[in-house]
Amino acid sequence: MRSGRPSPRQLRDNFDRALAAALAGQGLRSCQGFDDYTDSALWAIARARPNVPDGLVEAARRAFAGQLDGSNSARRQEDLPRMLAERGAGSGTGEGRDPARPDGPAG
Numbered sequence: 001m002r003s004g005r006p007s008p009r010q011l012r013d014n015f016d017r018a019l020a021a022a023l024a025g026q027g028l029r030s031c032q033g034f035d036d037y038t039d040s041a042l043w044a045i046a047r048a049r050p051n052v053p054d055g056l057v058e059a060a061r062r063a064f065a066g067q068l069d070g071s072n073s074a075r076r077q078e079d080l081p082r083m084l085a086e087r088g089a090g091s092g093t094g095e096g097r098d099p100a101r102p103d104g105p106a107g
Helices: 008-024 036-048 054-069 071-087
Strands: none
Touching: 008 036, 008 054, 036 054, 036 071, 054 071
């Protein structure tokens, strides 16, 4: 078990292996140190197999670059108030939630 955060070099190695695995249809491992944007981009590749568009691979590379340079984190911080408002979080009323799905959004 690893303690602490992976180094940038470890993240690069993890990303290269995860991208190759997604392209090869081998599935993805969890807990590799990726943020939500990078993880989602890799899962999009895995779901698109066997005909993965080049654009998805490039999107995954951009997402990973954003993780390394901090721009994904900055974007998440900017989006957080909107995401919370959409989920009705913080209101204490459950507004915006589907009563049949107490853990899920309305819709």
